[in-house]
Amino acid sequence: MSAIKVENISKSFGKVKALDGISFDVKRGELFGLIGPDGAGKTTLFRVLATLLNPDEGGAEVDGFDIVKDYHAIRERVGYMPGRFSLYQDLTVEENLNFFAALFGVKVEDSYDLVAPIYRQIEPFKTRRAGKLSGGMKQKLALSCALIHRPSVLFLDEPTTGVDAVSRSEFWDMLADLKQRGITILVSTPYMDEASRCDRIALCNEGRILGIDTPTDIVAGFDSSLYAIKGDNMYQLLLAARKANGVRECYPFGEAHHMIADAEFDVEQFKAELVEVKGLHIEPTKPSIEDMFIKLMKQ
Amino acid sequence: MSDYIISVKELTKCFGDFTAVNRISFDVQRGEIFGFLGANGAGKTTAMRMLCGLSYPTSGSGTVAGWDVMREGEQIKRHIGYMSQKFSLYNDLTVWENIRLFAGIYGLSKAETEKRAAEALERLNFSSERNTLVGSLPLGWKQKLSFAVATIHRPKVVFLDEPTGGVDPITRRQFWEMIYEAADGGTTIFVTTHYMDEAEYCSRVSIMVDGEVRALDTPARLKEQFAAESMDEVFRILARGAKRGE
Amino acid sequence: MHILRDVRTMMIVLLIPVVLMILFGFAISTEVNNLNVAIVAPNRTEGVRQVVERLANNPYFTVVDYDSSIDIDKVLRSGKADAVVVFDEDYEHLIAQRAEGIDTHPAIQFIFDASNTNIAQTGAVYLQNVVSTDHSRQELLNLHLLYNPQMKSAYNFVPGIMGLIFILICAMMTSVSIVREKEMGTMEVLLVSPVRPIKIILAKMIPYFVISCINLATILLIAHYLLDVPMSGGLGGIVFISLIYLILALALGLLVSTLASSQVVALLISAMVMLLPMMMLSGMVFPLENLPTVLKPLPYIVPARWYIEAIRKMMIMGLPLSAVVKEVAILIFMTFVLMGVSLKKFKDKLE
Structure with missing residues (x-):
């Protein structure tokens, strides 16, 4: 049985179609990622699943309960961490935790085993007001609060946005640990590089899902040959490469440019064509989630 | 004058007993895309404020x-460009009004504003959209426009604060292309960010930890030096040792 | 709970009533120290001169003008004089007639600027005493009060202040605090928890209700001990009506919070929809009788008007609770309507 079952959900705000026929399933105990830029509809989807919004069309079940009819049952079973930091800034770390425990009618001690691995990291600051914490610590506190009632499903909306690389990586480690304890996690992020930390991902853009699969299989769907090219003058290289024979597409990709080649592409011929570009370096490269995302967006 | 657009030596900023930025030194060349990275609380923002004359x-x-x-903060402010993802343009003004507003802020004459604005719109293929409200433009367009606005007074250096966080991959590439173009034309680009994938696009990168610049080199050499796969890993190796818990 | 954290707001909220009460109560000092008097006497007879001399020698008065004719209105409006004493042309004759027991028109007229009720009231008594040493002459005096003929007394503002403060604290603070949760994103988390929305609302309202009760006590204490407001209508009744009004204000705050999306909007709505009409249309600042006909029906829907009316009757006029049944009934009705509407509007979903 699926922990989350979304069927053909649409939701509009005025003229803007935030969600446009979204469907997917999340298995029990799965770490499922919604990957997509701002405006992809991730937050709206979370709000619908967290029973804060009713969909215009379609329906969904969370933990076997209908999001419209049984929303009270769902509210008892899910932990929700909204995109913005949404704890009481003027309460201390400890007070926030106690407040949320009281809100769900539980005792902190009863869930301490679940919360402890995360909470212990911020415990030294427990008398500090939540508003004074760093980005990474705020996220840990918010996660602790979302876990306090032992939810069976966790909704995390962009938990790593605005958090530095070290805290981000720690945060993903924590999610992996929670998954081990059988909690189903639905998490969203705009960072493609975080996709590999999920069991399965859905690439979303402008209210639609471009593709759903495991990160490896998503990338495997990239069927063109891809090269990474470098040169001393990256901009001139980009312009020149686009004009070269057999180059279907070329776009900046961090340190190198990624180039999608046709069947007739020939490396030696390419080098000859770009003889004027100094320090030219070309090698085949493996596509990443981001390459796939670009490909899917263009389809 | 040398070819260095930014050149600082032993720059220090203290707030009371606390040394937010501790003797940082580096040079940025003309036309370079310089990445300025650091964890939360590493002193990145403080350093950036000093460089912007704030x-x-x-x-x-x-x-x-x-x-x-040390002395000419006002002049610096007038001669640099600044763009941040959070605030850049007024959504309830049209494309043209936004350009005019910012040109006015930088003291361009009316004739000059007209000329440069027309040029900028031309270059972006935006001429047909000059009377469109910025709020109704797609995100990618907004970003390109705000970069154009940030450089309307032809500054030698543009400071970009997390320019492409949360932007879709295609728009993001278009944006970097624009930055490459500007850099190719001789404008120096100074990018502060804590997204490591943005760092990969920079020609050189400095990483701040605990108020000091701990590493400064091209992304390739940094990765080599720390035997890391990505800038993300380099950063994690460096920042793990950070003492400041903020 | 965390309302206590915001020490600054707490202090402000608790101090506002005290400051307002004291300001209104004492800015208008109850003691008349130096009353500027202009004197008009067409004939400077012996009798007139005697009176003028007595006035001039009295430390409480300063004679600023002494002439046979003066533009009274101008002198008072410019603030040059607080009062004008006008002797009749026929002063000596009138006095003489009076002494013989013949009814005449008054020989001396006092004209006061009564916009400052204290000065007018106390000053008139002083003047009377000085001018008419002889008690029998008192009937000769004619008192004219300009600009505030009803002589609204100093403590008349107390009901008004109460109406204002409770709206301010209950309605404005409640709405702002609920909207702040929306703005901070904490409302999202609260709603997703199994706690029923009604509990959230109550939890938000109770602190402000308690604060308002403290304020009510403070105001009543100040009113009674510092300003000597009679409160002869019975304390119980006043408290009862105030509690109804408090609940009404809370309901109003809740309603605003369901309409507003940000704290600024909440403040604006509160100010525009509640404070302004309340000040203008409740009879607190401007007498309702002076409203243009078109606006005449408006005050009937302003809750503060009924509250202030009721409190005024009980506190100042000293009428019993039974005299304000109409006002109380209207207030209770409004409370139910507002509560009903706002509870219905407060959704446990976003949107």
Whole structure:
């Protein structure tokens, strides 16, 4: 049985179609990622699943309960961490935790085993007001609060946005640990590089899902040959490469440019064509989630 | 004057007993895309504020776009461009009004504004959209426009604060392409970010930890030096040792 | 709970009533120290001169003008004089007639600027005493009060202040605090928890209700001990009506919070929809009788008007609770309507 079952959900705000026929399933105990830029509809989807919004069309079940009819049952079973930091800034770390425990009618001690691995990291600051914490610590506190009632499903909306690389990586480690304890996690992020930390991902853009699969299989769907090219003058290289024979597409990709080649592409011929570009370096490269995302967006 | 657009030596900023930025030194060349990275609380923002002329260093020396960071903050402000993802354009003004507003802020004459705005719109293929409200433009367009606005007074150096966070991959590439183009034309680009994938696009990168610059090199050499796969890993190796818990 | 954290707001909220009460109560000092008097006497007879001399020698008065004719209105409006004493042309004759027991028109007229009720009231008594040493002459006096003929007394503002403060604290603070949760994103988390929305609302309202009760006590204490407001209508009744009004204000705050999306909007709505009409249309500042006909029906829907009316009757006029049944009934009705509407509007979903 699926922990989350979304069927053909649409939701509009005025003229803007935030969600446009979204469907997917999340298995029990799965770490499922919604990957997509701002405006992809991730937050709206979370709000619908967290029973804060009713969909215009379609329906969904969370933990076997209908999001419209049984929303009270769902509210008892899910932990929700909204995109913005949404704890009481003027309460201390400890007070926030106690407040949320009281809100769900539980005792902190009863869930301490679940919360402890995360909470212990911020415990030294427990008398500090939540508003004074760093980005990474705020996220840990918010996660602790979302876990306090032992939810069976966790909704995390962009938990790593605005958090530095070290805290981000720690945060993903924590999610992996929670998954081990059988909690189903639905998490969203705009960072493609975080996709590999999920069991399965859905690439979303402008209210639609471009593709759903495991990160490896998503990338495997990239069927063109891809090269990474470098040169001393990256901009001139980009312009020149686009004009070269057999180059279907070329776009900046961090340190190198990624180039999608046709069947007739020939490396030696390419080098000859770009003889004027100094320090030219070309090698085949493996596509990443981001390459796939670009490909899917263009389809 | 040398070819360095930004050149700072032993720049320090203290707040009371706390040394937010501790003797940082580096040079940025003309036309370079310089990435300025650091964890939360590493002193990145403080350093950036000094370089933009928003606050004066406690000690040290340096120049930005030819102006003294110790004394000529006002001049620096006037001669640099600044763009941040959070705030850049007014959504309830049209494309044209936004350009005119910012040109006015930088003291361009009316005729000059007209000329440059037309040029900028031309270059972006935006001429047909000059009377469109910025709020109704797609995100990618907004970003390109705000970069054009940030460079309307032809600054020698543009400071970009997390320019492409949360933007879709295609728009993001278009944006970097624009930055490459500007850099190719001789504008220096100074990018502060804590997204490591943005760092990969920079020609050189400095990483701040605990108020000091701990590493400064091209992304390739940094990765080599730390035997890391990505800038993300380099950063994690460096920042793990951070003492400041913020 | 965390309302206590915001020490600054707490202090402000608790101090506002005290400051307002004291300001209104004492800015208008109850003691008349130096009353500027202009004197008009067409004939400077012996009798007139005697009176003028007595006035001039009295430390409480300063004679600023002494002439046979003066533009009274101008002198008072410019603030040059607080009062004008006008002797009749026929002063000596009138006095003489009076002494013989013949009814005449008054020989001396006092004209006061009564916009400052204290000065007018106390000053008139002083003047009377000085001018008419002889008690029998008192009937000769004619008192004219300009600009505030009803002589609204100093403590008349107390009901008004109460109406204002409770709206301010209950309605404005409640709405702002609920909207702040929306703005901070904490409302999202609260709603997703199994706690029923009604509990959230109550939890938000109770602190402000308690604060308002403290304020009510403070105001009543100040009113009674510092300003000597009679409160002869019975304390119980006043408290009862105030509690109804408090609940009404809370309901109003809740309603605003369901309409507003940000704290600024909440403040604006509160100010525009509640404070302004309340000040203008409740009879607190401007007498309702002076409203243009078109606006005449408006005050009937302003809750503060009924509250202030009721409190005024009980506190100042000293009428019993039974005299304000109409006002109380209207207030209770409004409370139910507002509560009903706002509870219905407060959704446990976003949107």
